[in-house]
Amino acid sequence: MSHGAFYGRRGELERIVKAIERGESTLLIGGRRAGKTRLLEQLNLKSRRPDLDLPIALERPVFFTDAGAWVLTEEADAMGALLCAIGARAPTPRSTMQFGKGGRGELLDALRERAPLCIVIDEADRILSAPWAGEFLAWLRWLDGSNGLGSEISIVMAGGPVLSGYRNADDKGSPPLNLAERLYLRPLDERAIQSFIASVPMEHRFWVARKGGGHPWLIERLVRALSDEADYESAELEAFEHVHSTFPVWEKQLGADGVRFLHEFPEAGTLARAFSRDAKWKRHHDAMIRARYLCLIGEVKDALGIRYVGGPELFLDWLRTKPEPAPWDLAISYSSEDEALARSIKSELREHKVFFAPDEHAYLWGEDLDRLLPNLYSAKSRFVVVLSTASYVSKHWTLVEFQAACEREPKRILLVNLGSMPPDWPKGLVYFDGQPAQLIRLASEIRKVLSS
Numbered sequence: 478m479s480h481g482a483f484y485g486r487r488g489e490l491e492r493i494v495k496a497i498e499r500g501e502s503t504l505l506i507g508g509r510r511a512g513k514t515r516l517l518e519q520l521n522l523k524s525r526r527p528d529l530d531l532p533i534a535l536e537r538p539v540f541f542t543d544a545g546a547w548v549l550t551e552e553a554d555a556m557g558a559l560l561c562a563i564g565a566r567a568p569t570p571r572s573t574m575q576f577g578k579g580g581r582g583e584l585l586d587a588l589r590e591r592a593p594l595c596i597v598i599d600e601a602d603r604i605l606s607a608p609w610a611g612e613f614l615a616w617l618r619w620l621d622g623s624n625g626l627g628s629e630i631s632i633v634m635a636g637g638p639v640l641s642g643y644r645n646a647d648d649k650g651s652p653p654l655n656l657a658e659r660l661y662l663r664p665l666d667e668r669a670i671q672s673f674i675a676s677v678p679m680e681h682r683f684w685v686a687r688k689g690g691g692h693p694w695l696i697e698r699l700v701r702a703l704s705d706e707a708d709y710e711s712a713e714l715e716a717f718e719h720v721h722s723t724f725p726v727w728e729k730q731l732g733a734d735g736v737r738f739l740h741e742f743p744e745a746g747t748l749a750r751a752f753s754r755d756a757k758w759k760r761h762h763d764a765m766i767r768a769r770y771l772c773l774i775g776e777v778k779d780a781l782g783i784r785y786v787g788g789p790e791l792f793l794d795w796l797r798t799k800p801e802p803a804p805w806d807l808a809i810s811y812s813s814e815d816e817a818l819a820r821s822i823k824s825e826l827r828e829h830k831v832f833f834a835p836d837e838h839a840y841l842w843g844e845d846l847d848r849l850l851p852n853l854y855s856a857k858s859r860f861v862v863v864l865s866t867a868s869y870v871s872k873h874w875t876l877v878e879f880q881a882a883c884e885r886e887p888k889r890i891l892l893v894n895l896g897s898m899p900p901d902w903p904k905g906l907v908y909f910d911g912q913p914a915q916l917i918r919l920a921s922e923i924r925k926v927l928s929s
Contacts, residue, residue, distance in 0.1 A: 485669020
């Protein structure tokens with residue numbers, strides 16, 4: 478679409494423009510294909526097109542770069558890309574994708590010559606995987622601070638949810654930019670959707686709005702499909718062929734808790750205030766926020782107030798046909814004699830959801846263990862760590878747990894040999910030697926598996 482097809486993001490655009498003019502930086506966070514680049518293009522167009530209708534004047538120049546095109550071998554590659562972005566050097570003759578290398582001093586001098594200015598870095602979350610990312614982002618924070626260029630430079634970094642959660646372990650847990658405002662991209666509202674589909678025949682608009690929700694990219698694909706096909710079924714199939722490969726990316730960006738939330742979310746939606754007042758929905762607050770800036774939860778206003786509703790039906794139908802994610806990352810299967818070791822593993826893995834029976838009395842209360850335990854150690858846990866001792870292999874319930882884990886997928890079992898192995902254990906199963914010296918590393922080895 479051209480810049481004339483920009484809908485419904487005027488509020489976000491105004492906030493970014495105002496921040497740039499104040500010399501402040503912004504983190505623009507949204508899901509895959511949620512419209513971050515389209516929004517940023519309006520800034521780029523404004524820097525070249527003074528007649529473009531923006532809410533306030535944008536006086537300082539905006540320089541745009543896409544980190545998806547950067548070479549990420551070393552920090553000097555990023556410096557070279559930024560030097561090319563601000564026009565301090567031309568890309569190498571071989572290709573416009575080759576930016577060459579640069580240094581901090583060279584870039585700082587070039588920025589000072591052009592200040593005040595704004596640098597927009599799209600796909601910034603790609604930088605986070607580089608081995609030099611921590612030092613590079615620390616330098617950007619210095620550049621954006623009072624000891625660098627301060628308000629003479631505004632940095633707009635755009636990326637997915639991982640950009641919001643990033644903390645620099647080598648720099649006191651700092652975020653990508655210390656002083657940046659976080660701006661979460663929201664789905665299109667009802668008015669923007671109706672403007673977007675104004676060219677669609679009236680009898681088709683409800684179908685497009687329902688299937689596409691507030692997701693601009695899905696709406697665009699559905700409108701295109703309708704122009705090619707004569708009926709809804711054919712149009713939906715055509716649109717699905719173009720978009721379904723992106724759905725697993727959204728599922729990953731949602732995370733397991735976000736997927737569980739969408740599985741539980743009612744079709745009629747719920748009032749927005751329920752997420753701050755109702756215990757049932759308060760526990761889903763963070764997952765709801767993530768679903769919102771992935772444009773997978775919509776918003777409507779009715780007589781009772783603002784209501785959050787299910788987002789694009791095309792995606793939700795795909796998601797809800799998949800099995801629900803396991804509520805536990807890890808379940809610990811052990812004999813009561815080894816509870817101290819099991820508890821120490823649980824305490825070392827606080828960042829993960831670990832099922833440790835003594836801490837889950839409310840979950841177990843009143844349940845039929847003959848049905849609950851096999852399900853818990855199979856479908857409801859991603860991995861199972863088995864502390865296999867002589868007492869473990871001699872008890873009924875522990876062997877029930879072990880067999881349940883084996884029946885689903887033996888590769889999920891993290892077996893720790895503490896002197897005795899379960900009968901009929903899969904002979905190809907890799908196990909961890911439970912010698913005292915090895916046990917020191919046990920939690921870190923489990924953490925690696927859970928994070929993979």
